[in-house]
Amino acid sequence: MEVYRKILQRYWGHDTFRPLQEEIIQSVAEGKDTLALMPTGGGKSITFQVPVMAHEGICIVVTPLIALMKDQVANLVKRGIKAMAVYSGLTVREIDVALDNCIYGDYKFLYVSPERLGTELFRARVAKMPVNLIVVDEAHCISQWGYDFRPSYLQISRLRELLPGIPVLALTATATPDVVDDIQEKLHFGEKNVLKKSFERENLRYIVKNTEDKTKQMLKVIRGVGGQGIVYVRNRKKTVEIADFLAKNNVAAEAYHAGMKMELRNEKQKDWSKSKTDVIVATNAFGMGIDKPDVRFVIHMDLPDSIESYFQEAGRAGRDGKVAFAVLLYNDSDKISMDRRIQVNFPSIEYVKRVYHALGSYLRVPYGGGKENVYDFNLLDFASTYKFHPLTTYSSLKILQRAGYIELTDEVNNPSRIFFITGRDELYRFQVENASFDSFIKLLLRSYSGVFSGFVPIDEEFLARKASVSRDVVYQYLKTLSRQKIIQYIPAKKTPLIVFTTERMDEGSLFISTSDYTERKKRFEKRAYYMLQYAKDSYRCRSRTLLAYFGETGAKACGTCDVCNNRNDLNLSKYEVDVIEEKIRETVKHGKVLLDELVDLLDYPPEKSLKVIRWLIDHERLVCENGNIVKYVER
Ligand code: ADP
Numbered sequence: 001m002e003v004y005r006k007i008l009q010r011y012w013g014h015d016t017f018r019p020l021q022e023e024i025i026q027s028v029a030e031g032k033d034t035l036a037l038m039p040t041g042g043g044k045s046i047t048f049q050v051p052v053m054a055h056e057g058i059c060i061v062v063t064p065l066i067a068l069m070k071d072q073v074a075n076l077v078k079r080g081i082k083a084m085a086v087y088s089g090l091t092v093r094e095i096d097v098a099l100d101n102c103i104y105g106d107y108k109f110l111y112v113s114p115e116r117l118g119t120e121l122f123r124a125r126v127a128k129m130p131v132n133l134i135v136v137d138e139a140h141c142i143s144q145w146g147y148d149f150r151p152s153y154l155q156i157s158r159l160r161e162l163l164p165g166i167p168v169l170a171l172t173a174t175a176t177p178d179v180v181d182d183i184q185e186k187l188h189f190g191e192k193n194v195l196k197k198s199f200e201r202e203n204l205r206y207i208v209k210n211t212e213d214k215t216k217q218m219l220k221v222i223r224g225v226g227g228q229g230i231v232y233v234r235n236r237k238k239t240v241e242i243a244d245f246l247a248k249n250n251v252a253a254e255a256y257h258a259g260m261k262m263e264l265r266n267e268k269q270k271d272w273s274k275s276k277t278d279v280i281v282a283t284n285a286f287g288m289g290i291d292k293p294d295v296r297f298v299i300h301m302d303l304p305d306s307i308e309s310y311f312q313e314a315g316r317a318g319r320d321g322k323v324a325f326a327v328l329l330y331n332d333s334d335k336i337s338m339d340r341r342i343q344v345n346f347p348s349i350e351y352v353k354r355v356y357h358a359l360g361s362y363l364r365v366p367y368g369g370g371k372e373n374v375y376d377f378n379l380l381d382f383a384s385t386y387k388f389h390p391l392t393t394y395s396s397l398k399i400l401q402r403a404g405y406i407e408l409t410d411e412v413n414n415p416s417r418i419f420f421i422t423g424r425d426e427l428y429r430f431q432v433e434n435a436s437f438d439s440f441i442k443l444l445l446r447s448y449s450g451v452f453s454g455f456v457p458i459d460e461e462f463l464a465r466k467a468s469v470s471r472d473v474v475y476q477y478l479k480t481l482s483r484q485k486i487i488q489y490i491p492a493k494k495t496p497l498i499v500f501t502t503e504r505m506d507e508g509s510l511f512i513s514t515s516d517y518t519e520r521k522k523r524f525e526k527r528a529y530y531m532l533q534y535a536k537d538s539y540r541c542r543s544r545t546l547l548a549y550f551g552e553t554g555a556k557a558c559g560t561c562d563v564c565n566n567r568n569d570l571n572l573s574k575y576e577v578d579v580i581e582e583k584i585r586e587t588v589k590h591g592k593v594l595l596d597e598l599v600d601l602l603d604y605p606p607e608k609s610l611k612v613i614r615w616l617i618d619h620e621r622l623v624c625e626n627g628n629i630v631k632y633v634e635r
């Protein structure tokens with residue numbers, strides 16, 4: 001391990017590994033297929049970056065979020081480590097150059113988005129790379145039973161066939177036991193090998209509040225707890241309304257949602273991270289990749305779709321280990337909106353097919369063509385052109401993605417890039433012959449390195465300032481150099497994309513499996529049901545409920561959630577309540593027992609036993625029938 005610790009120190013400046021990091025690195029170093037479950041912010045990246053730096057070869061990292069991928073690459077490059085990213089927002093030529101560099105340029109990390117894995121270009125090149133490890137980030141996306149299945153993840157098993165004997169490290173922050181099994185199976189693990197830390201978050205106070213006036217309650221929590229926090233809501237309009245409401249009540253708050261311009265979003269996130277604003281009111285678009293340790297509260301105004309999402313979002317509070325609050329505000333109308341959500345998420349198969357055909361026309365994809373093509377895509381424009389409802393359209397596209405016809409990518413914020421495609425001699429000749437370009441070319445070469453071996457990001461604004469000309473003049477210069485085949489120039493672009501993963505189908509050949517659709521809907525409903533249960537339950541310790549959902553049974557009651565707090569009113573210790581309840585459970589398990597007898601059977605001070613029995617009856621865990629016969633209700 002010593003060699004790994006030295007690498008950790010040299011490149012990252014940390015002295016010690018965090019819990020579990022060491023075990024994961026050890027397992028990877030031994031060449032074992034490994035599935036590691038780590039909470040977000042637990043330090044997943046280190047677990048593969050360190051061992052890869054200790055060995056020859058390159059590591060392939062499959063990860064779905066392009067923005068995060070670019071952050072990670074930038075982070076590695078900053079530390080002097082050669083890393084590259086390949087995703088659908090790049091041109092074919094760029095991908096080509098990048099992959100070549102990975103074969104011959106002693107790169108250490110190649111990040112790739114899943115929809116690129118199946119392409120011939122990628123497969124041909126990767127077979128030639130000296131790969132030493134395959135990393136699968138957000139590994140739950142490979143499971144059909146997970147809450148975020150992506151069919152392109154299934155391509156990873158084919159990647160493994162291309163790279164026999166190369167171990168895989170799968171990473172995820174949330175996975176239920178059946179998903180844990182499924183991930184290992186789908187990734188063809190040689191042997192089962194799961195490393196995980198308990199999901200218990202001792203400093204997090206889980207609170208559920210049943211209230212008709214959520215806004216008032218939210219304000220109370222924000223004022224009571226203090227510090228910075230996040231308020232999650234389901235729709236964009238509400239982010240703005242609530243942020244306004246908070247501002248009127250002297251809370252420094254900002255709204256945040258995916259409909260806002262990237263620059264604005266980045267600015268809001270930065271202000272909040274630096275504690276210039278206290279509260280971010282956001283949709284679930286906010287949070288991925290944020291690394292703020294001192295978030296004191298996460299308030300949910302609406303129910304998330306699943307415990308997985310809730311746990312991830314609530315878990316953004318208190319990463320610094322100090323007390324923090326995860327508050328869920330709930331009332332009866334949430335059940336109705338959950339039912340509506342199920343409908344929106346599952347439009348009829350007929351509707352989904354209509355969306356597919358409209359999409360083909362909208363993007364002008366010829367029948368039988370379009371495979372692996374990448375298209376700019378504006379959802380709102382598409383929906384309004386064909387008079388579809390935007391949310392149902394989005395759900396339909398998701399269903400088409402799961403069926404393997406298309407891939408949706410998040411907004412890609414790509415800067416402009418240049419690549420000198422002439423040799424130095426030729427370039428010199430050009431400079432002599434075109435004196436007017438000479439100083440501009442010199443400026444480019446002075447400002448950016450590596451422009452002869454690949455695409456390098458540039459900033460027209462910066463160049464304009466340096467040359468004391470307008471941005472448009474710079475643009476015209478670059479265009480001309482590109483036309484003259486001196487450079488390749490790709491102007492900046494920001495847009496979400498759609499990739500056709502298969503050729504466009506005609507009416508007769510588009511197939512969406514009914515049984516698959518029904519199964520998915522059932523699973524979605526089940527997850528929603530668990531989420532509702534969590535909100536409605538006033539009996540079981542919140543922490544215990546969440547842990548049990550992720551397969552950790554037998555956890556201790558946290559003693560600090562709203563349920564435990566209620567129980568604390570019994571004036572018994574947490575331990576005593578647990579012991580008495582367990583005794584009751586054991587005693588009643590085998591059949592009905594007389595209530596009068598129960599107290600005696602427990603062999604515990606009767607006044608204490610009675611308190612717990614009464615509490616259990618109040619919370620409908622002990623049921624009385626015919627006056628004094630009881631039964632224990634398992635949950
Ligand atoms: P994840 O991918 O699990 O969300 P990251 O890998 O981004 O988390 O790490 C989260 C933060 O923890 C980063 O700021 C990282 O520098 C820090 N970190 C990771 N490992 C260590 C360590 N061993 N010692 C100190 N800080 C660490």
